[in-house]
Amino acid sequence: MRLKDLPPGVDASVVAVHADGEIGLRLTEMGIRPGVDVRVLQRAGIAGRLLALGCERIAVDLATAGGVEVEQKDSR
Amino acid sequence: MMDRPTVLIVGNPNVGKSSLFNILAGARQHTANVPGTTVQLERGTWRTDEGELDLVDLPGTYSLVARTPDEETVANAVAEADPDTVACVVIDTTAPSRSLYLLAQVAEEGVPVVGVLTMNDLSEAHGHKVDPVSLSRWVGVPVVEVDVRQGTGAEELAKAVATVQGSRPVVKGLQPRGRLSRDRADRLSLDLDAARDRADRLFAWVAAIVDHLDAPPDRRRPSDAIDRVLLSPWTGIPVFLVVMWGLFELAARATAPIIAWVTGFLGGPVANGISWLLGAVGLGGGWFESLLIDGVLLGVSTVASLVPVLALVYAALGVLESSGYMGRVAVVADRAMRVIGLEGRAVLPLMIGFGCNVPALTATRALPDARRRLLTGLLVPFTSCSARLAVYIVIAETFFPRHAGTVVFAANLLSVVLVIGVGMLLRATMFRDVTREPLAIILPAYQWPKIWKLTRSVISRVGEFIRGAGGIIVSALVVLWIVAAIPVKGGHAIGDVPVEDSLYGAGARAVVPLLEPLGLGDWRISSSLLTGLVTKEATVGALAQSYAVDSPGVADASDFGSEVRATVNETSGGHPGAAGFAFLVLVLAYAPCLATSAEQRRLFGWRWATGAFAMHLTVGWILATLVFHIGRLL
Numbered sequence: 001m002r003l004k005d006l007p008p009g010v011d012a013s014v015v016a017v018h019a020d021g022e023i024g025l026r027l028t029e030m031g032i033r034p035g036v037d038v039r040v041l042q043r044a045g046i047a048g049r050l051l052a053l054g055c056e057r058i059a060v061d062l063a064t065a066g067g068v069e070v071e072q073k074d075s076r
Numbered sequence: 077m078m079d080r081p082t083v084l085i086v087g088n089p090n091v092g093k094s095s096l097f098n099i100l101a102g103a104r105q106h107t108a109n110v111p112g113t114t115v116q117l118e119r120g121t122w123r124t125d126e127g128e129l130d131l132v133d134l135p136g137t138y139s140l141v142a143r144t145p146d147e148e149t150v151a152n153a154v155a156e157a158d159p160d161t162v163a164c165v166v167i168d169t170t171a172p173s174r175s176l177y178l179l180a181q182v183a184e185e186g187v188p189v190v191g192v193l194t195m196n197d198l199s200e201a202h203g204h205k206v207d208p209v210s211l212s213r214w215v216g217v218p219v220v221e222v223d224v225r226q227g228t229g230a231e232e233l234a235k236a237v238a239t240v241q242g243s244r245p246v247v248k249g250l251q252p253r254g255r256l257s258r259d260r261a262d263r264l265s266l267d268l269d270a271a272r273d274r275a276d277r278l279f280a281w282v283a284a285i286v287d288h289l290d291a292p293p294d295r296r297r298p299s300d301a302i303d304r305v306l307l308s309p310w311t312g313i314p315v316f317l318v319v320m321w322g323l324f325e326l327a328a329r330a331t332a333p334i335i336a337w338v339t340g341f342l343g344g345p346v347a348n349g350i351s352w353l354l355g356a357v358g359l360g361g362g363w364f365e366s367l368l369i370d371g372v373l374l375g376v377s378t379v380a381s382l383v384p385v386l387a388l389v390y391a392a393l394g395v396l397e398s399s400g401y402m403g404r405v406a407v408v409a410d411r412a413m414r415v416i417g418l419e420g421r422a423v424l425p426l427m428i429g430f431g432c433n434v435p436a437l438t439a440t441r442a443l444p445d446a447r448r449r450l451l452t453g454l455l456v457p458f459t460s461c462s463a464r465l466a467v468y469i470v471i472a473e474t475f476f477p478r479h480a481g482t483v484v485f486a487a488n489l490l491s492v493v494l495v496i497g498v499g500m501l502l503r504a505t506m507f508r509d510v511t512r513e514p515l516a517i518i519l520p521a522y523q524w525p526k527i528w529k530l531t532r533s534v535i536s537r538v539g540e541f542i543r544g545a546g547g548i549i550v551s552a553l554v555v556l557w558i559v560a561a562i563p564v565k566g567g568h569a570i571g572d573v574p575v576e577d578s579l580y581g582a583g584a585r586a587v588v589p590l591l592e593p594l595g596l597g598d599w600r601i602s603s604s605l606l607t608g609l610v611t612k613e614a615t616v617g618a619l620a621q622s623y624a625v626d627s628p629g630v631a632d633a634s635d636f637g638s639e640v641r642a643t644v645n646e647t648s649g650g651h652p653g654a655a656g657f658a659f660l661v662l663v664l665a666y667a668p669c670l671a672t673s674a675e676q677r678r679l680f681g682w683r684w685a686t687g688a689f690a691m692h693l694t695v696g697w698i699l700a701t702l703v704f705h706i707g708r709l710l
Contacts, residue, residue: 023514025268028275029139030518031173035283041300044307045420046411048515055170055297059307059407061515
């Protein structure tokens, strides 16, 4: 599942980051890397997503969120 | 200054770096500019039991892989550190991974590091605390807790700094890259894949450390409630527009009386004082007095009248930036700005441009890379500032008395269209390398701005403007005075020439053929446009002045309007409306004002400032010609 399809409030974990070049480096530097827990808090702007990585908050656009593969965590 | 060891304060934005700096330096601090940039640094002296240290509060950054001038400043400071320099890396316990990643990067550069915990009380409130002793054990370098509210822990930090200066401990699990690969060019050419591999490796190291810590509680922050409003497009965009409107209102209302007082003071008591002094030494009444008062003093007054607006906008920018709101604006505006090929952050300078272009140019520094800053900086003068608004109103009332409001609105709309159009044109030609950059930004928790830091930063920025652009403005007005003072006919004395008979008038006449295709081929109009190069609001005054010279005794405003209409009716061959609108378009686009050009030169250099000027002349002329010829057919 892609991060852009993850419903808000659902816990997930990053499986892979499909992004090259500058944006790939930036996501890595922001700590968006395989194994990290992530959650979508809300929509950000017109088509972005506000992500929570622990206490940290990151805003990404839809295209970027589309490049991040996540796995939903069991909620129960 | 003695060769005192330097202590760099490094950390993510909004983690209490400045508070730490303030505790350590106390009153012994000042704001300094990084040479060749618009980046500001806080420098100070830290008196410890072990001796005095030079303290540098570097701009907040998440990484040493630099993208913005701020980040580049940090990267350079770390890379070019002397052997006895120590870095105090501030660790935010609510976001330990990000802080430790930066600490790892600094340590790999070979600079001895001390970790500083400053926000522990906040995370304690979250029921979560990081123990400095155990963190120190895992990282392998001293970690000290400093309470920035109480001011405790500073002595312990001083001891830790002295310790690492001597022992240069290596961070556990990391290998300093050595000083060979330290030169700047090498680091900048570091290719993306290598940088990403390195980031991956460092984050693996970070993850191992963070595993030892209590995981920070994954609960909502107070900022999240605010973000629900400010990041939602339905509320975030209106809030942004209201914030901008409030800023404009404040800029207009709060500064108007100050500007009136300053210009009144310079034009009244100061001018009289100069006259009196010159009279006393026997130089009164002549061209020299006129040069001083109508040239130099007018220039000083022009610069001084910009200062209140600049100070206010700089303060507002500082608040928007340090509060964390700027990042939210970038997110909310991202999609809309992307349509025109820019990114969300560019919305701020472009909006501020509608108030005044000069601080708008300064605001481009929030953009992450140099090419984008330049591109936005070239578009800013196409935003229709409030000085131009005053000219539109006069033109609209002269040529379209019944539709003045609509015409003024159309001019502003055209300004938006021009920003978009020229932006697309530039991106298709000289800025093909500026590609659409995906949005991914860290949003720090909201924070109250620090008044002392803000005040010093505003004073320093205003000072930079006065030093960087003030001289150009004063010299240009002196040149303008000289040109207007030299008679070319009619046997006048120097400094006592009607505009028409001066070199200035001759210049205005020389430009007339250029204005003929626009239906505006009259020397009085070209003369007002030449004056408008200095300040836009002077355009109307210059026009009125040249008419007063032509037919003395006619001072009535409505008569002046009908005279201008009569002139343009003639020059346009009976299409005053079309020519009037072409005049409006010219005022909008034909050139940035002198202060804007001077600021462009300060930020981007002579070449770009001159190029921008030429671009405005071309775009303005072509557009106004088109408007006239199309308007004539309607």
